[in-house]
Amino acid sequence: MESEKISIREPMTGDIEEKTCCNKYVKIFIIVFIGLVLIAGVVFLFVLFLQDDEKGEDGNGNEDKVEPKYEFGLSMEELKKRTSKDYLGTISLLKANSPEYNNLQDGDKKALVHLLKAAMILEKIEYKIDDPHNTPFKEFLEEEIKKDNEQAKLTKILFDGQKGINALDRLSVEVNLAKGHKTLPGIGVYPEDLTQEEFHKILIKMLKENKTEEVKNITNQRSIVLRDGEYLKAVDYVEYFKEDFSKMADEFEAAANVSTDENFTQYLKFQAQALRTADPMLDALADKKWAELQDTPLELTLTRENYADEITGSFIKNDELTALLSEKNITPVTKDNLGLRVGIVNKEGTDFILKIKKFLPDLADNMPYKDEYEQDISEDSIKQTMVDADLVYLAGDVGAYRAGITLAENLPNDDKMSLTIEGGRRNVYHRQIRFGTNQTEIQNKLNEILDPEQHQYYDVEADHWFTIGHENTHTLGPKRVNDKLGEYSSIIEENKADMGGLAFVNLLTEKGYYTEEQRLKMIVTAVVDTFLKVEPTLAQAHRVRTVMQNYYLYQKGAYNITSDGKIHVNIENVVDAAYDMLTEIIRVQIDNVFEEGEEYVKKYFHWTEEMKIIGDKLQKLNSILNSVVENELADKLLSEN
Numbered sequence: 001m002e003s004e005k006i007s008i009r010e011p012m013t014g015d016i017e018e019k020t021c022c023n024k025y026v027k028i029f030i031i032v033f034i035g036l037v038l039i040a041g042v043v044f045l046f047v048l049f050l051q052d053d054e055k056g057e058d059g060n061g062n063e064d065k066v067e068p069k070y071e072f073g074l075s076m077e078e079l080k081k082r083t084s085k086d087y088l089g090t091i092s093l094l095k096a097n098s099p100e101y102n103n104l105q106d107g108d109k110k111a112l113v114h115l116l117k118a119a120m121i122l123e124k125i126e127y128k129i130d131d132p133h134n135t136p137f138k139e140f141l142e143e144e145i146k147k148d149n150e151q152a153k154l155t156k157i158l159f160d161g162q163k164g165i166n167a168l169d170r171l172s173v174e175v176n177l178a179k180g181h182k183t184l185p186g187i188g189v190y191p192e193d194l195t196q197e198e199f200h201k202i203l204i205k206m207l208k209e210n211k212t213e214e215v216k217n218i219t220n221q222r223s224i225v226l227r228d229g230e231y232l233k234a235v236d237y238v239e240y241f242k243e244d245f246s247k248m249a250d251e252f253e254a255a256a257n258v259s260t261d262e263n264f265t266q267y268l269k270f271q272a273q274a275l276r277t278a279d280p281m282l283d284a285l286a287d288k289k290w291a292e293l294q295d296t297p298l299e300l301t302l303t304r305e306n307y308a309d310e311i312t313g314s315f316i317k318n319d320e321l322t323a324l325l326s327e328k329n330i331t332p333v334t335k336d337n338l339g340l341r342v343g344i345v346n347k348e349g350t351d352f353i354l355k356i357k358k359f360l361p362d363l364a365d366n367m368p369y370k371d372e373y374e375q376d377i378s379e380d381s382i383k384q385t386m387v388d389a390d391l392v393y394l395a396g397d398v399g400a401y402r403a404g405i406t407l408a409e410n411l412p413n414d415d416k417m418s419l420t421i422e423g424g425r426r427n428v429y430h431r432q433i434r435f436g437t438n439q440t441e442i443q444n445k446l447n448e449i450l451d452p453e454q455h456q457y458y459d460v461e462a463d464h465w466f467t468i469g470h471e472n473t474h475t476l477g478p479k480r481v482n483d484k485l486g487e488y489s490s491i492i493e494e495n496k497a498d499m500g501g502l503a504f505v506n507l508l509t510e511k512g513y514y515t516e517e518q519r520l521k522m523i524v525t526a527v528v529d530t531f532l533k534v535e536p537t538l539a540q541a542h543r544v545r546t547v548m549q550n551y552y553l554y555q556k557g558a559y560n561i562t563s564d565g566k567i568h569v570n571i572e573n574v575v576d577a578a579y580d581m582l583t584e585i586i587r588v589q590i591d592n593v594f595e596e597g598e599e600y601v602k603k604y605f606h607w608t609e610e611m612k613i614i615g616d617k618l619q620k621l622n623s624i625l626n627s628v629v630e631n632e633l634a635d636k637l638l639s640e641n
């Protein structure tokens with residue numbers, strides 16, 4: 001509570017006069033008594049004010065809000081199409097009664113229920129972080145569904161899949177389920193009407209008035225930013241979502257009481273603490289413990305990743321603001337979206353993934369410009385754990401189907417404090433997401449787009465091997481603690497991971513990690529998978545770099561298009577081309593100059609004739625636009641408990 005607010009509530013003094021007068025002890029007594037009453041009154045008013053204020057700021061409080069009026073963003077016709085089986089995919093997470101669940105010990109089965117309850121709470125929190133209209137719009141839909149409104153029922157199917165009112169579909173088209181509502185540049189963490197220009201103006205004013213701490217809090221990754229008169233103020237997530245965060249902490253602690261694994265139990269306790277007290281160091285300790293989890297029966301991750309907020313990173317476009325920030329040593333970080341992954345660790349899948357670990361020092365040794373930065377990897381200390389997880393529930397950000405759900409994640413990201421206290425990273429691979437595609441669909445696709453003599457080398461499992469290389473490359477290369485690449489930062493980092501995954505295929509084959517057949521499959525599959533259905537927007541980091549890679553590979557002769565419009569991969573050129581691109585990327589990351597990053601991305605982000613030929617065919621082959629996730633096991637456990 002800031003001091004200027006207390007002063008608004010000055011006690012009313014001055015009109016207290018002595019009316020009666022007895023002896024001076026009585027007088028003193030009366031004065032002291034009145035004084036005490038006054039103090040009590042002030043304290044009472046202050047407490048009232050505090051409560052009032054918290055309610056106002058706290059998303060959990062009962063603000064009196066005006067009943068919002070919404071209109072449907074999609075027509076009945078469009079909704080019927082998008083929810084029909086040709087256009088709506090289904091991703092099935094772990095089934096009820098699956099052996100993976102049945103084989104758990106009783107304590108872990110009980111712990112799993114608590115983790116799922118925590119996931120339900122997180123779901124609510126992330127709705128708010130993602131967009132201020134998600135929660136009221138969801139309530140509106142639920143009301144309309146009670147009245148048997150068909151349009152509401154179909155809209156709700158898409159809402160549940162994309163976990164929010166706005167998302168991109170598989171063709172990079174923005175789907176807005178509430179009419180007139182588009183994705184906000186400051187998502188749900190900045191005032192809805194705040195523009196980048198106004199944001200810059202206010203921060204400049206605040207910095208000039210030496211409100212350095214306030215600006216630091218506004219521009220960190222873990223605060224909700226509110227208007228405060230002509231200024232802005234930040235409320236840490238832990239404070240803003242206090243009620244829900246502590247309920248989640250309760251569930252984590254309840255899970256800790258029954259979990260059979262000591263390390264997992266410890267992590268749960270650390271994580272619960274971090275949810276109760278707003279202190280980045282507590283998160284760092286939890287993250288550090290989390291990154292060490294390797295042989296636990298259960299998988300739990302609180303994902304904190306920042307890709308969606310466009311306001312915080314926009315400071316880079318304003319020279320005056322950039323200069324002021326650097327003068328005060330402030331590096332803004334875009335806001336975290338939150339997710340919670342609940343799963344069961346798959347032993348067999350994990351063993352295969354783990355085998356790459358012993359080759360990481362070799363990869364580090366072969367990284368471009370390796371002498372210009374310090375590697376996280378050395379022979380004796382590899383701070384990297386990896387698990388293959390059977391998914392039970394994906395809450396919030398990690399489970400939102402927005403043109404897809406990611407195949408794996410390597411966390412924490414570079415902006416997190418745990419990396420500064422010797423914390424490592426942990427890779428989690430999503431089994432049920434990669435098992436999503438069916439064989440007939442794949443064969444139909446190959447018949448249309450790949451030279452028949454190379455069909456034997458296309459294998460979805462190769463995608464998984466490639467992902468292993470991708471995730472591990474995130475751990476290699478220069479640390480990006482003081483990243484100045486702004487909006488290009490994620491694109492370049494993902495580009496690095498992809499090219500690392502491909503550039504080291506030959507080396508890892510020589511070392512015996514991949515077989516020759518796996519090598520060929522990885523190369524062909526990786527090149528084929530750089531073809532997209534449509535040109536992405538610059539905001540889609542994960543797709544922009546795919547286009548850049550396709551462009552680069554083509555320039556280096558890694559593939560050509562046959563006369564009948566099919567891809568032919570020139571296998572012998574691919575790995576060298578990938579290494580060349582990796583070299584350019586590492587240079588840009590080491591130099592760490594915004595303009596250089598921008599120039600690099602623009603140089604290779606071109607949608608070419610070749611991409612269009614294949615993209616048009618891909619569009620005709622697979623019509624899926626949106627998807628929903630089924631969580632049979634989670635639903636069953638939650639309904640029984």
Ligand SMILES: [Zn+2]
Binds near residue numbers: 471474
């Ligand atoms: Zn990645």
